[in-house]
Amino acid sequence: MSKPESDSKSAAAAGEQAAVRIDDVAVRFRTRKRDVTALQEVSLDVAMGEFVAIVGPSGCGKSTLLKMVAGLLKPTTGTVKLRGETVDGPRHDIGYVFQRAALLEWRSARRNILLQAEMRKMPGDRAKARTAELIEMTGLTGFEDALPHELSGGMQQRVALCRALLHEPPVLLMDEPFGALDALTREQLNVEMNRIWRETGTTVLLVTHSVAEAVYLANRVVVMSDRPGTIREIIDVDLPAEREYTPTLAKPEFASVAARIRELLGAGGAAD
Ligand SMILES: Nc1ncnc2c1ncn2[C@@H]1O[C@H](COP(=O)(O)OP(=O)(O)O)[C@@H](O)[C@H]1O
C-alpha cells in the first residue's frame, strides 16, 4: 500500500530511508558534434511504495533520469541512491518496462517472463510459482503458451510487466509503457497497473506523455521543464490509493491537478 503524501514527507524528514533519492543531479552528454545538458539541478525523494509519475516535453531528460536510477548511466554531478545505497553501476533490484515490449518472438509468454529468472539464476521453483502468480495478476491466464505474435499489444505489455516484476523488485521503472497502445487498452492497463501497484507494494517511477495517466496512477506528479530538464513543480495527487477509473477522472481533485500540469506544460505541450 502506498503511504499518503503527508506520511511520505514526514518519513523523509525523519530520515527514513527513501526508495530513491536523487540529489542535485546534472547529466551532460559530450559528443564530438554536440554538448547537451540533459538534466540540471534535479533533486527528488521517492518514498517506499510511492507511485511517482514524470511528465515533460520530449527531450527534457525523462528517459535519462530513469536510466540513471537504474545505474545504466552515471550523473555528471550529484548522486543517486536506491534504498540508501549509492548507485554506481547497473542495478539488479529494479524492474524496467519500456514502450516496446521487446519479447523474444520464439518464446511463449511464460518463457519470456521466465527469461528474467534465467538471467538472474533464480531458483526454478520460485520463478515458476512467481510466474504463475503474475500471469494471474495481469490477466494473462489462458495465454501462457502463446507466442508474442499471437498476442495483442496490450497483452505483450502485460508480459513485459510480468518479466519486470518476476524478481520482486522494490523499484519499478516504466518509460512510456502504454504509449503505443490504443486508448481503450491503455485505460484498461492503467486500471490494472493501479491494482498491481497496490498488490505488490512496489515503488514506481513512471514516465508518461499522458496527463490523465499520470494523475490517475500517481501519488505525485513531477513536471519537468524543457531541456535542460529541471523539475518545475511536484504536484501532490490527493486521491485514495484505490482508484476506480471513471469516478476518479470525474473528481474535482483530478481535474484541478490535471489543469495545473497542463498549465505548467504550456498550451500544446506534451499533454495528450
Ligand atoms: N547517450 C546520449 N548521448 C548524447 N545525447 C543523449 C544521449 N541520451 C540522451 N541524449 C540527449 O539528452 C536529451 C534528453 O534525452 P532523453 O532523456 O531521451 O529525453 P526524453 O526521454 O525526456 O524525451 C536529448 O536531447 C537527447 O538527445
Ligand SMILES: [Mg+2]
Ligand atoms: Mg524518453
